[in-house]
Amino acid sequence: MQLLNLIFIVDDDPIHQQIANLMIKRQGIGEKVKAFSEAQDALNYLREYIYEPDLLPDLILLDLNMPVMDGWDFLNDYAGFYEQLPKKIGIFVLTSSIDDSDRKKVDDYAFVKGYLTKPLSSEIINKLQAE
Amino acid sequence: MNDAIINKALASFVPALLLDLNGNLLSANDRARGLVQLPGGNAGKVHYDHLFGERTGIYWGALLATLQNGLKACIELAGRSGQWTAWQLLAHNEHYILLGQESTQPDKLFSHLPLGIQQFTVDGFPVKSNALQKEIWGPHHPIFIQPGYNILRDPVYRQIGLSQLFEEVVATGGPVKKEILLRYQEFAIRDAIRLSPCFYEATVFPAFNQQKQITDLYLLLQECTAQKLTLMGLEKSARLLDSVVEHLPIGYVQFDHHGFMRRINHTHREFLKVRSGLQYESYNIMSDPFARLYGFNEMFMTVVTENRMIRREIEVDFSAEKTYTDLSEVRWMDYTLFPLRDPIDKKTIVVALINDITDKKLEHYMRTELQRNTEQLHLFFDAVDMGYATLERDGRVNFMNRKAAQMAGVEIQPGCNIFAVIPEFRTPSPFLDRLAQAMKSTVSESFSSYFYRMDKWFDFLVTPMRDNTVSVFIRDITGSRKLQKELHRANSQLSKLNRNLTNQNQQLEDFAHITSHNLRAPIANLKALMQLHNDSEKETEKEEYLGMLEAVINKTDETLNDLVNVVQIRKETDIRQELLSFESRLQYISHVLVLEISQSGLQITTDLQEAPMVRFPRIYLDSILQNLVTNSIRYRMPGTVPTLHFSSRKEKGMITLTAEDNGMGIDMDRFGSKLFGFRKTFHKNADAKGIGLFITKNQVEAMGGSISAESAPGRGTKFIITFKTE
Numbered sequence: 001m002q003l004l005n006l007i008f009i010v011d012d013d014p015i016h017q018q019i020a021n022l023m024i025k026r027q028g029i030g031e032k033v034k035a036f037s038e039a040q041d042a043l044n045y046l047r048e049y050i051y052e053p054d055l056l057p058d059l060i061l062l063d064l065n066m067p068v069m070d071g072w073d074f075l076n077d078y079a080g081f082y083e084q085l086p087k088k089i090g091i092f093v094l095t096s097s098i099d100d101s102d103r104k105k106v107d108d109y110a111f112v113k114g115y116l117t118k119p120l121s122s123e124i125i126n127k128l129q130a131e
Numbered sequence: 132m133n134d135a136i137i138n139k140a141l142a143s144f145v146p147a148l149l150l151d152l153n154g155n156l157l158s159a160n161d162r163a164r165g166l167v168q169l170p171g172g173n174a175g176k177v178h179y180d181h182l183f184g185e186r187t188g189i190y191w192g193a194l195l196a197t198l199q200n201g202l203k204a205c206i207e208l209a210g211r212s213g214q215w216t217a218w219q220l221l222a223h224n225e226h227y228i229l230l231g232q233e234s235t236q237p238d239k240l241f242s243h244l245p246l247g248i249q250q251f252t253v254d255g256f257p258v259k260s261n262a263l264q265k266e267i268w269g270p271h272h273p274i275f276i277q278p279g280y281n282i283l284r285d286p287v288y289r290q291i292g293l294s295q296l297f298e299e300v301v302a303t304g305g306p307v308k309k310e311i312l313l314r315y316q317e318f319a320i321r322d323a324i325r326l327s328p329c330f331y332e333a334t335v336f337p338a339f340n341q342q343k344q345i346t347d348l349y350l351l352l353q354e355c356t357a358q359k360l361t362l363m364g365l366e367k368s369a370r371l372l373d374s375v376v377e378h379l380p381i382g383y384v385q386f387d388h389h390g391f392m393r394r395i396n397h398t399h400r401e402f403l404k405v406r407s408g409l410q411y412e413s414y415n416i417m418s419d420p421f422a423r424l425y426g427f428n429e430m431f432m433t434v435v436t437e438n439r440m441i442r443r444e445i446e447v448d449f450s451a452e453k454t455y456t457d458l459s460e461v462r463w464m465d466y467t468l469f470p471l472r473d474p475i476d477k478k479t480i481v482v483a484l485i486n487d488i489t490d491k492k493l494e495h496y497m498r499t500e501l502q503r504n505t506e507q508l509h510l511f512f513d514a515v516d517m518g519y520a521t522l523e524r525d526g527r528v529n530f531m532n533r534k535a536a537q538m539a540g541v542e543i544q545p546g547c548n549i550f551a552v553i554p555e556f557r558t559p560s561p562f563l564d565r566l567a568q569a570m571k572s573t574v575s576e577s578f579s580s581y582f583y584r585m586d587k588w589f590d591f592l593v594t595p596m597r598d599n600t601v602s603v604f605i606r607d608i609t610g611s612r613k614l615q616k617e618l619h620r621a622n623s624q625l626s627k628l629n630r631n632l633t634n635q636n637q638q639l640e641d642f643a644h645i646t647s648h649n650l651r652a653p654i655a656n657l658k659a660l661m662q663l664h665n666d667s668e669k670e671t672e673k674e675e676y677l678g679m680l681e682a683v684i685n686k687t688d689e690t691l692n693d694l695v696n697v698v699q700i701r702k703e704t705d706i707r708q709e710l711l712s713f714e715s716r717l718q719y720i721s722h723v724l725v726l727e728i729s730q731s732g733l734q735i736t737t738d739l740q741e742a743p744m745v746r747f748p749r750i751y752l753d754s755i756l757q758n759l760v761t762n763s764i765r766y767r768m769p770g771t772v773p774t775l776h777f778s779s780r781k782e783k784g785m786i787t788l789t790a791e792d793n794g795m796g797i798d799m800d801r802f803g804s805k806l807f808g809f810r811k812t813f814h815k816n817a818d819a820k821g822i823g824l825f826i827t828k829n830q831v832e833a834m835g836g837s838i839s840a841e842s843a844p845g846r847g848t849k850f851i852i853t854f855k856t857e
Contacts, residue, residue, distance in 0.1 A: 013652060013656070015653075015656045015660075015679055015682060015683050015686070016652070016655075016656055016659075018679065019656060019659045019660060019663065019679075022663055023659065023663070026663075026666070065652070067821055073801070096651035096652035096654075096655050097651070098651065117655075118651065118652060118655030118656070118659070119655035119656060119657075119658040119659035119662070120659055121658075121659065121662060122662070122666075
């Protein structure tokens with residue numbers, strides 16, 4: 001099992017950020033975890049380090065329901081430049097929504113690897129590891 | 132011999148006059164002087180023409196010519212005492228002698244006869260005539276003035292047959308009579324000269340001597356123009372009458388008093404198609420089987436015995452009669468038989484006038500049938516539960532059934548005009564325009580109208596008919612109208628309910644969405660923290676997790692409270708509304724938020740005169756105004772004095788409140804759809820919870836209003852709230 005170098009958590013809920021951080025650390029799937037309350041900040045980061053693969057995350061856990069810029073805005077923006085990225089980033093939508101329409105809509109984004117529903121549990125972490 | 136006579140005469144036994152070769156009187160004996168009026172007794176300067184010519188019209192030349200032609204030259208002259216004397220001219224030794232002979236009694240008669248009479252010699256030379264005859268011929272007729280005139284040689288009288296009368300008398304020795312058109316008389320009518328014929332009865336008879344030899348011929352002329360013309364007129368009238376009877380437009384049959392047919396006119400012969408050559412004179416109405424079949428014999432007898440007219444209309448089957456007619460059809464005939472008295476034998480004759488009335492009967496039958504049909508139709512229309520009327524285009528009533536009359540509620544007689552008698556049809560109205568238009572239309576038109584007087588709705592169908600009248604069908608649709616109205620109301624209520632349900636459903640869906648996003652998230656956190664807590668073995672970690680749990684629970688509680696607030700708004704659609712002044716509520720809010728307003732320096736301006744008041748729940752309006760003021764402070768542009776301008780308008784029965792600030796504005800392309808969502812924030816503002824506009828929207832919509840926004844980043848935001856008015 002290869003340890004992931006960097007994992008992004010994009011979620012406006014600080015409690016969830018903390019929980020995710022703890023879960024990831026405890027399961028030991030990643031070395032570093034970086035949390036963003038604003039989706040825009042995460043996009044800015046990706047654009048800033050677009051030519052530095054080491055600084056880019058291996059995995060992004062993206063919430064959908066966020067103020068100012070939500071998960072869909074993030075995906076739409078990301079779709080415009082992800083092919084220029086020097087490495088493949090696994091994006092998982094991690095949301096409290098159990099809405100089918102959201103689940104289907106995610107399928108439109110080929111680069112999204114999966115749709116996960118909160119809470120983030122050890123089972124989900126294991127699944128992520130498997131992916 | 133002449134000498135002896137003359138000598139004798141001159142010796143005064145016979146009246147005698149001696150003339151020279153030119154007709155001048157040389158001498159006269161006493162007898163002659165007594166008969167001829169000589170001027171002053173001197174005969175030396177007197178001419179024959181003076182003595183005789185001027186008095187008789189036979190002048191010297193004419194008399195001399197007669198003598199020279201070897202004829203007897205005679206003239207007659209009335210004497211002083213009325214005595215007529217006949218004078219004969221004789222030639223004597225370079226002289227002429229006129230010898231007189233006093234006329235006898237017949238000559239007197241001759242002159243006084245009331246007829247025109249004229250004496251001719253046997254060979255046609257005129258001898259003498261009486262005055263009346265001269266008048267008939269005219270004084271200038273050649274018979275008097277043309278020397279040697281002979282009536283047998285006159286071409287005109289030969290042509291009309293007068294000359295031949297003389298010849299016939301000579302040949303037969305007896306008198307002959309004939310009506311002749313002797314001449315034409317001219318008379319003037321206005322500017323035109325007309326000729327009228329003058330008819331005379333000419334009688335020529337002979338005079339004999341003792342040897343029974345014809346010595347003279349006499350012509351009597353008596354005018355008979357009037358009689359002749361009357362007779363001609365009568366003949367003409369008779370011919371005309373005959374022709375009229377023959378070609379009468381109806382059949383004419385005449386029977387004698389025994390019943391034998393004496394006449395059948397052309398019209399009836401044609402009608403019966405009588406075979407040519409048939410001897411109908413042998414037909415007797417009393418014995419003919421066909422006549423007896425239809426009782427014509429009895430009719431005839433009644434006319435003869437009772438001497439009165441009979442008229443019958445009989446349907447006759449002519450196929451039963453084979454002898455006289457080829458007409459083998461059934462016809463309706465009109466027979467009129469009446470008696471006439473024969474002017475000659477005074478017996479009764481019977482005339483039958485016969486008219487074929489089959490067409491008339493048929494027409495009558497058709498008319499009766501039509502009338503019966505019409506009556507049946509009217510009965511039918513009276514029975515139907517629908518108003519029906521036939522009208523002339525101008526509105527005159529031909530027929531109106533009972534129901535229609537009931538509907539109109541006024542008495543309507545055929546012939547009266549609906550536009551005059553029905554009150555609603557007299558006053559101008561859209562209905563009346565529509566009706567008048569439909570009455571002129573060439574296609575069926577349907578429309579309905581409410582009548583206040585009867586409190587009823589009527590539906591009209593106006594249909595043009597072929598005879599240029601219109602049929603109007605009227606239905607009372609009050610019941611169905613009410614039902615329709617009820618249905619409409621129920622439908623609109625249903626629609627409203629449906630809208631509300633849809634709305635509520637949408638709200639439920641929204642709510643489910645909100646719940647899933649805003650309640651599931653903290654619960655998921657709780658679950659995760661519980662798992663971390665349970666998996667942890669360190670007390671310090673466990674405590675940390677419990678602390679986090681508390682924070683999550685608090686957050687959840689807050690969210691739940693917000694949601695409960697919203698649910699409350701949604702539930703309270705019946706919340707008390709009151710008439711509120713925008714201005715006064717704004718003052719109240721400014722008072723509540725006095726600290727925030729003074730710290731931010733917000734300048735509030737208003738323009739609320741057009742719609743100063745609104746009926747709305749007070750706490751909602753306060754909440755809305757507070758939200759708008761708070762937002763304008765919270766999202767003000769850094770470095771700029773914040774402003775907020777309120778204005779109200781009345782538009783299309785609604786009241787519109789506009790709140791326009793000069794704040795940061797929102798990217799409507801990106802966030803427009805989420806602007807009024809639950810827990811949606813669009814600025815990195817620590818105070819923003821994303822609940823204010825959500826609540827505002829719910830409060831506005833709960834009261835039937837709406838809210839929208841116009842904005843752009845850096846250009847401020849304009850909220851437009853529409854309040855429903857009653």
